[in-house]
Amino acid sequence: MNSIRLSYRYRLYAFSDYRSMKSALPYMRQVVLAKALTDVEELDARRFVARIPNKGFQNYLQPIGGQQTKPSGIDSLITALQLLYKKNGFSARYVVVERG
Secondary structure, three states, X not given: OOEEEOOOOEEEEEEOOHHHHHHHHHHOXXXXXXXXXXXXXXXXXXXXXXXXXXXXXXXXXXXXXXXXEEOOHHHHHHHHHHHHHHHHOXXXXXXXXXXX
């Protein structure tokens, strides 16, 4: 199970179906968010993604010479999911954020 560290406190996991998400939850330490990706709102995302003071939210893809920040928490979370997609090879329908 691959994950992405969103900040020093939070780690993001992505799952392709509900069953696999539910089966992984008991093995995680402290789950603070477990939702379908379509149900994640801006306020949810802002709580977990890294914020860069006076610039915006971290772009987890970190393009060379490109934009290092994103204007919203959802945009930042999407870049984290894109990076996780590169590792996993499957699309995320459900996301889990773990504290620890």
